[in-house]
Amino acid sequence: xxxxxxxxxxxxxxxxxxxxxxxxxxxxxxxxxxxxxxxxxxxxxxxxxxxxxxxxxxxxxxxxxxxxxxxxxxxxxxxxxxxxxxxxxxxxxxxxxxxxxxxxxx
Amino acid sequence: xxxxxxxxxxxxxxxxxxxxxxxxxxxxxxxxxxxxxxxxxxxxxxxxxxxxxxxxxxxxxxxxxxxxxxxxxxxxxxxxxxxxxxxxxxxxxxxxxxxxxxxxxx
DNA sequence: TATATTTGCAACCAATCGGTTTCATACTCC
DNA sequence: GGAGTATGAAACCGATTGGTTGCAAATATA
Numbered sequence: 001x002x003x004x005x006x007x008x009x010x011x012x013x014x015x016x017x018x019x020x021x022x023x024x025x026x027x028x029x030x031x032x033x034x035x036x037x038x039x040x041x042x043x044x045x046x047x048x049x050x051x052x053x054x055x056x057x058x059x060x061x062x063x064x065x066x067x068x069x070x071x072x073x074x075x076x077x078x079x080x081x082x083x084x085x086x087x088x089x090x091x092x093x094x095x096x097x098x099x100x101x102x103x104x105x106x
Numbered sequence: 107x108x109x110x111x112x113x114x115x116x117x118x119x120x121x122x123x124x125x126x127x128x129x130x131x132x133x134x135x136x137x138x139x140x141x142x143x144x145x146x147x148x149x150x151x152x153x154x155x156x157x158x159x160x161x162x163x164x165x166x167x168x169x170x171x172x173x174x175x176x177x178x179x180x181x182x183x184x185x186x187x188x189x190x191x192x193x194x195x196x197x198x199x200x201x202x203x204x205x206x207x208x209x210x211x212x
Numbered sequence: 213t214a215t216a217t218t219t220g221c222a223a224c225c226a227a228t229c230g231g232t233t234t235c236a237t238a239c240t241c242c
Numbered sequence: 243g244g245a246g247t248a249t250g251a252a253a254c255c256g257a258t259t260g261g262t263t264g265c266a267a268a269t270a271t272a
Contacts, residue, residue, distance in 0.1 A: 010116035011260080015185075022189060029218065041261055043220065062218050062269035070192040077186055079121075083128060084183065086176040117230080135248065147231050149250065168239035168248050217270070228259070233252105240247075 003051045005075050013037070014045050018068055021055065025067035109157045111181050119143070120151050124174055127161065131173035 009015055017031060028046060032039040046066055049055040054072050058065045115121055123137055134152060138145040152172055155161040160178050164171045 004118075006116045006118075006121070010112045012110075012112075013260085015112070019188075022192065027218080028220090037260085038262065039219085040221090040263085044260075047220085064219070068189075068192075070189055073186060073189050074193060076182070077190065080179060080183055080186070083124075083174075083176055083179050086128065086174075087180060119230085133248075134250090143230085144232065145249085146233085146251090150230075153250085170249070213272100215270100215272075217268100219266100219268080221264105221266085223262100223264085225262080226260095229257080230255105231257100232255080234254100235252080236250090238247100238249080240245100242243105242245080 003048065005052050005054060005072060006079075008048055008052045008054055009076070011045065011048075013042075014049060017042070017045055017049065018054070021066050022068045022070065025058065025065035027063045027065055031066070109154065111158050111160060111178065112185075114154055114158045114160055115182070117151065117154075119148075120155060123148070123151055123155065124160070127172050128174045128176065131164065131171035133169045133171055137172070 009018070013035060016035070020026060020031060020034060028039055028043050031046075032042040035042060046055065049066075050057070052072075054069055055066045056069050058067070115124070119141060122141070126132060126137060126140060134145055134149050137152075138148040141148060152161065155172075156163070158178075160175055161172045162175050164173070
């Protein structure tokens with residue numbers, strides 16, 4: 001099973017879940033109210049997000065509140081960073097940037 | 107068919123292709139040499155990357171050189187940016203950040 | 213205790229995915 | 243023109259995905 005963070009954010013429903021719980025912790029039932037799917041489907045998405053440690057749970061009575069582990073999104077930012085200099089740099093500096101990137105990825 | 111950029115980068119082989127053609131334009135055959143799959147499989151990945159405009163082609167004789175459209179990766183960076191302030195901000199400022207984020211996503 | 217609520221998990225299903233094999237097309241070189 | 247090379251497209255296949263329904267466990271409430 002491929003359960004990396006890139007796979008996790010590939011699904012639009014999961015990105016919507018991420019957007020919701022970034023604002024405040026929510027229960028599976030409360031989350032499911034925002035989608036046209038069943039609660040169980042949302043639960044399966046939460047399982048995927050949990051398995052790649054993108055969310056954390058806090059149990060309060062019989063309710064489980066899911067919230068976003070924002071720090072985990074840095075992994076994507078880190079992956080992006082190697083290309084970011086490519087689009088942020090002017091053409092005249094492109095050669096040196098390419099050399100740097102080549103050095104970082106032998 | 108879900109052909110957005112998040113789906114495109116979800117596959118590890120496609121991310122490897124992106125890393126390769128970020129350095130220099132490459133033909134499908136040259137790309138396939140770097141993987142333990144067939145050229146046709148690489149070609150299918152290139153089709154996905156093309157359909158979401160992550161790569162561009164340049165035909166030279168019977169060879170087609172694929173290169174990365176780095177600017178397209180900004181879409182992911184833009185998606186990340188709404189969460190970036192969450193992990194870059196200290197806890198004491200968190201409330202105002204959440205308010206801002208809530209305003210951006212009504 | 214009995215009932216209702218919240219949740220996770222298993223079984224199943226159609227659709228999609230990544231891969232292969234095969235074939236057709238287009239270009240290069242002799 | 244003919245042989246070889248580079249490529250894309252189609253057909254097929256097993257595995258995975260996202261979804262559903264049904265059920266069991268745990269908690270709250272009467």
